[in-house]
Amino acid sequence: MNIRMLENTVEKMMESPKGLLAMDESSPTCAKRFASVGIEDSENNRRRYRELLVTTPSLNEYISGAILFDETFNQKMSTGDLFRDFLTKINILPGIKVDTGAKDFSGHHDEKITEGLDGLRDRLADYSSKGAKFCKWRAVITIGETIPSNACILSNSNSLARYASLCQENDLVPIVEPEILINGDHDIIKSDKVSQITLESLFEQLDILNVNIAGTILKPSMVISGDKNKKRADTQTVAEMTLNRLVESCPSNLGGVAFLSGGQSDEEATEHLNIMNKKKSELPWRVTFSYARAIQQSALNYWRGKDDNAEKAQDILKNRARLCSEASMGSLTT
Numbered sequence: 001m002n003i004r005m006l007e008n009t010v011e012k013m014m015e016s017p018k019g020l021l022a023m024d025e026s027s028p029t030c031a032k033r034f035a036s037v038g039i040e041d042s043e044n045n046r047r048r049y050r051e052l053l054v055t056t057p058s059l060n061e062y063i064s065g066a067i068l069f070d071e072t073f074n075q076k077m078s079t080g081d082l083f084r085d086f087l088t089k090i091n092i093l094p095g096i097k098v099d100t101g102a103k104d105f106s107g108h109h110d111e112k113i114t115e116g117l118d119g120l121r122d123r124l125a126d127y128s129s130k131g132a133k134f135c136k137w138r139a140v141i142t143i144g145e146t147i148p149s150n151a152c153i154l155s156n157s158n159s160l161a162r163y164a165s166l167c168q169e170n171d172l173v174p175i176v177e178p179e180i181l182i183n184g185d186h187d188i189i190k191s192d193k194v195s196q197i198t199l200e201s202l203f204e205q206l207d208i209l210n211v212n213i214a215g216t217i218l219k220p221s222m223v224i225s226g227d228k229n230k231k232r233a234d235t236q237t238v239a240e241m242t243l244n245r246l247v248e249s250c251p252s253n254l255g256g257v258a259f260l261s262g263g264q265s266d267e268e269a270t271e272h273l274n275i276m277n278k279k280k281s282e283l284p285w286r287v288t289f290s291y292a293r294a295i296q297q298s299a300l301n302y303w304r305g306k307d308d309n310a311e312k313a314q315d316i317l318k319n320r321a322r323l324c325s326e327a328s329m330g331s332l333t334t
């Protein structure tokens, strides 16, 4: 493990006023997103769409790194350039999602365990040799009447820590993503409690497995009411409770924080981040974005697979990236 190299990558990923673009939807998830706007699911269309994303003019003013799916990482653009080389050329670090998905957790109804540890060391060595700088692993925590179970939190935290340790062995910065799903009718207090036990378990496991914390990025969900809750907390409360939770439950030497959007509207995702960053001078780490839907979805909705719509779709994407960037500085004015 080369600590200087990890810290250098963390510094670039967390550079102000930028954030991360998550464009690592697995093929089934991408198929779902395409189906919602009537685009045929094919390798060629996935390439066309992702080429549209990465060739958006001035993207690198707002985006420091892009998380890719394996297919894109090894894919060529229409110009013949590999996506990963193109990104490096335009000063956007290429990253790679390395988990193989959240699967049903044995013996635990309605809960998930993320797979992908078998053979991970060899895959990471390969990605690292091809220019990847960081990785992502997503764990899924579901809130319900009697869940999450301790078993689900512990097993996922331990997997995240094992993944992170293997990443660092290969000089790759691990993004650890314990996503607490927004789905459900729970209130924000429950979301906060689950965030607390999840983050505390995660940092305990990272510590037990000797993961270098300064060389690690946390990708958390926000502390937020469930999407079916009748009295959802307002934006100010979400931002304040999220920040308080992070300050209380995360070590101050953490490399940085980059949120997922998790089904929030575009406006909510930027507004929450903006309010949090009004206090950025008081925080021990940078707090930015690693959004997929809150950057991409409006552009995808406009594009609909049509070349004639590409330029305007890129304008829409650029605008979303710019707003997220401003929110990451607390300077968004609405």
Ligand code: 13P
Pocket (backbone or CB within 6 Å): 022, 138, 177, 260, 261, 262, 263, 290, 291, 292, 293, 294
């Ligand atoms: P969303 O921003 O759409 O939640 O996606 C982020 C992500 O990378 C999920 O793993």
